[in-house]
Amino acid sequence: MAIRSMKFTPEVLLGAPRRSSAVPNAAGTLAVYTQTSYSFESHSKTNEIRVIEIQSGRSALITNDPGASNPQWLGADDQLVWLKTKTNGNTSFIVGDARQVDNTYTAGTVPGPVSDLKVTVIEPGKIGFAVSGKANQDGSLYNPQDAKKSHTTGRLYTSLFVRHWDSYVEPQKNSIFYGILEQTPLSPARRLAGKYSVSGLTNLISVSGLTGVESPIPPFGGTSDFDISPSAIVFIGKDPGLNPATHTACSCYYAPMFSWTSMSVSDIKTCKVTGLQGAMSSPVLSSDGSSIALLAMQKDGYESDKNRILYVPNPWNGDMIEVFESNDGKGLWDLSPSAISFAHDDKSLLVQTEEIGRGVLYQLPLQDIRKAKPDALKRLTRSGYVNDVFPAAAGSSSLLISSSSLVDNSVWSIIDPASPEAVQVVSSSGRGGSAFGLSPTQVDEIWFHGAENHPVHAWVVKPSDFKPGEKYPLAYLIHGGPQGAWNDQWSTRWNPAVFAEQGYVVITPNPTGSTGYGQPFTDGITGQWGGRPYEDLVKGFEYIEQNLAYVDTTRAVALGASYGGYMMNWIQGHPLGRKFKALVTHDGVFSMTSQLASEEQYFPLHDLQGPIWKKPENWAKWDPSRFTADWQTPHLIIHNELDYRLTIAEGLAAFNVLQMRGIDSAFLTFPDENHWVLNPENSLMWHKTVLNWINKYTGLPAVSDEPDLSAMNTLAL
Template sequence: MTIRAAKFTPEVMLSAPRRSAGIPNSDGSKILYSVSTYSFDEHSKKSEIRMLDVESQQTSLITDSPLARSPTWLGDDSILLLVSTDEGETHVVVGETGDANKWDIVGEIPGPVGDLKIKQIDNDTFAFAVSGKATPDGELFNPEKAKKPLTSGRLYKKMFVRHWDHYVDENRNAIWLGRLTKTDGKFKLSELKNALKGTGLECPIQPFGGGDHFDISSTGFIFTAKDPDLDPAMHTKTNIYFSTASSFWAGDDGIQSIPTPQKIDIVGFEGASTSPVFSPNGKQAAFLSMKTDGYESDKNQLFIIPDTRTPNWVIHALASANGKGAWDRSPSSIIWTPDSTSMYLVAEDNGRICLFAYRFELKPKPDLPLMILKGGSISDVTPLKEGDLFISSSSFIDNSLYSLLPVHNTVPGHVFSLPDGIKSASTTTKYISSQTKNGGMFGLSRKQIDEIHWPGAAKGTKIHAWVVKPSFFDSKKKYPLAYLIHGGPQNSWVNGWSTRWNPAVFAEQGYIVIAPNPTGSTSYGQSFTDAIQGQWGGLPYEDLVLGFEWITANLTYVDTNLAVGLGASYGGYMMNWIQGHPLGRKFKALVTHDGVFSMTGQMASEELYFPFHDIGGTLASSPAAWAKWDPSRFTANWSTPHLIIHSELDYRLTMAEGLAAFHTLQTRGVESQFLTFPDENHWVLKPENSLLWHEVVLDWINGFVGLEKYTEARKRALEAERESMQ
């Protein structure tokens, strides 16, 4: 980390090194990681793979090739990398930790692959799995060598036509399996086989599926895939499939044959199944599944295959009579303990991403998972050989933290071993490394973060909100309000790092940032999340109105007469909804990023199951429900200055939504601006585009609340710096 900033600005955030989750060796003494840094002076990105020696806290360069990725340990002394070539192929290379300049090419894969997984079978044999696109005949697709079509036309006879940010073509994701063997000290990778060839199945599932969609063990592999008999635009149902054999990885030159994947049936669960993972000994497996088809934010519930020799023997852990599950949290990932007896679950809880411990036992009233680490936002958990946990996480003020959770003392009355002195659902980690020195490199600190609650619109609910203050906060002064509304709507503001919507960037401009989690938000129980259905402009809007009133009455350091509102996706919908309703008159300015203007525009989206579920039917069957929460019905009230942002490659909420909102504002004579990016999707990801996004947004809102425009302040600072150097 070479950046030390007196003030946290968009340039500082976007040019700061971005470090991946850490990859520890077996005892956690050495940590592999990838890191990328963007330079606005050189307009280029630098990528490195490095290794941290935990004891000395020194890092060493493994490679600075921008083509290298997926660092993986082979034992404790060898490192494997995937390296792209100019011809679109992938080289598999192996090197020793003590000789980072010497790499052996141990395999050549004829196309681009990723999501690498390796499982040691014996001392000299490793199972090898990657994902990559397959052509219709099952061969690995290489876009650099593919024959170019003579026409740009595409004919579709079913949905999807396009998905997220690309038009769907005939190639599909597949899992490629092989065997890595070591003979006379040299590694060699066998030819890879398409494990899904001829099945009609696709894994990982687009657009965001990755290594969490499949796993390998000493006896086979397990994965999730969309149900091939259902239209993917209308259904969320995915199935778990299992392929196993006692000699799965055997063969003279690689895998002899791959058994046809077997579908795992789960009675009563028709939604998405994800996160399949084997126990370390390969004798058990676990996965997550949702009950309701068409609802992508249903609760994940835990299922266990207690004996992989009989994969259709599936146990619903933490079951309840009503089918909703005994544990009112929705885990996102499963990590087995090294002894294969228990597991850890990562799940959101009250605006944080936390870690829970769980041991399945067949008894009438099983113990619920126990919180053992309260986030922040935990992004990755790796058990070490002695059972301790290596944790990668972030927070509002720290973009990358590595820590160790010792696991060696038993909590009375619970089956799990936990750190000394722990008697409740919180614990202390051992610090390993912070990319930003706990935010200090950015001039940020934990004292800037606070939390508030207010009574919600629905009886008995309380709305939780994060408060982020400037580093120069003075309780005796008043600051303008930046009211940030999250997307989803089944989502939440969690105490984690973001380079797209970072509350600290707004706070350091001089705002009190309040980021509420209204009705529909995740991490507060499934009933609270489900309550958004049929209520898009109802309960959440009322929660936000009540919050604005509560802030005005209770936070003396917030000047709600100088308030701005900002939101993206559903948050953008809410900005458009607020613009047409009384709360809109409370703001000096609004910002909508990729928001909904007209509900009927949702019919141009790709995943139609989403509006059909949330609104309560199709446009044809429920036209009144679609019209009820349509922001375009209230454009006669639009009068607050409004910045609209929408990008060309956003196929989830199409470009027409942003243009329609901007044109409405312009024809009404409302002060407004429109920012668009032809090469961005639902998110703005390219550093130069992101910097422009921040410049435009901050200039827009600052100009309405009496703060200096961001670009003017930056220009003044640069001129002062030049003068001081003369």
């Protein structure tokens, strides 16, 4: 699919098709994916399941049913199964042929909403599957359409959470359900293959007798929280004996699937490692289900601790190997992997990690894994950000990789680990950026010395019509987290290229606390929210002033969300704030005390080194509201009503101060958005409001209030 556009505007960013990862069939000839897009002309969204031919790059539509999702391959042929949400809340399993798009049928329907479909071949014609869904207290699948309506709106809580992310906590909990898709022969005598039918659903957590365990882990858990094989299911869940609002500790559970029709409570195996008491993620099974690999953190209550790779060669004896273990407990590898999977032959692991502003893929042999050192890792990618990886075909060592970059929203490529430098691009949604009017030549990177003379990395994104010798205003973008990073990665919420195309040189620093530069650098923000990171940003601005002649720092603006929003409020009350013509805070912290109204309390407890009654000096020291007497710079505040991580009172308080001090300011809110702005129409208003605000103070033209439909991309199938 080609995308053509003259200029990269917010409309183009938000209207461009968004593709999922590509999942290849067993033969490696086709790959299935989902694609969504939004039209500002018709104010409507399209949702598609599509298949691409690997060799030709031709794409075909399988279905554009708005309720269709989670396509998966069925065995070694070209049949697919996907989920379809029905108006009554039920979910149907639809089976179709990838090469005969009209040949589909319903294999069965389950009585409620489910998602996160995974499948595994038990034997020819018999497919095991697992899905996630909300469970009633008796373990049955919850359907909100069938729920009895209460005569009161009151909710009574006796423990945390009260609310999480953007919703109040209900009695129903996430659970994993399993079942069988079985193919019945058309003729018993001739053994002709017939249609698949769904056996029904069994609540894995309920039948395993795991009281209080919830998986996938809310609010963002999904397919990455469990895995399935012909002989087992593995999943993670928070420790049910600890308060989830103040603890991150998890356990890993191994459920042998002897028959896929029944299970004994005694069958479940709980895997937990002494010394690694924190969060777990990315549990995966070897192809036969006999081994587990997963990621685990050392510290309970620290969501950004370093992930350690765990290998469990035999779940029955509980032998869990921490890869790269060291005597001092720090681990020999400085980076924190984000996802792992087994290679096609189960002889190595594929490891994804952030590294110096990129999402890198490594391969790690499992031979002599107890003695492995980081130099055993083989780097397979050099640029962009890897989102997902699959064997390119059954039994093949080659890999189909889904990735993105700062100028391309979706790239699928094939590499052979034996010679990873030879990359075969299967499909580039943005055609290397040219479909958006962008180019990799716009992207550069710099290093400067920050706090304590530590090297700090930053991306530089220039306008596509950049002319050497001219000067451009600066847009200084500060990331959230704070344990996060700006990477060579596409984003539809904070996309540096959108700002660059307005005429800015965009610089995105990764100061103390950023991920991908070693765990000590990430940990360096603990107890230092307005300390080392602020000093890094000051020194970064000074570096830009002194070394980048094409940047006009007298026409600079700064913007940030979440922790980046905190930093905008902190900058506003400190000398760096006088360097900027305007500031933008999105869902940021105004008062540290108000973080007690947040949901995940382990976050401030860790970063501020204790609760407010034990460490009041830390909570007070880094409180932006203490410095409001020095606020002077024009400031746009954005805060959403469904943001329960940082409540809307934070934004209102900041705006009230600005208004009472007579500082040019504005307040934008969305009653139906959470910490993010996800509705395309709302996001377009967000972009236009933000761009018009900063453009006003840097002398750049205003953005039209009407969508620029002439600049929208056109599609050519």
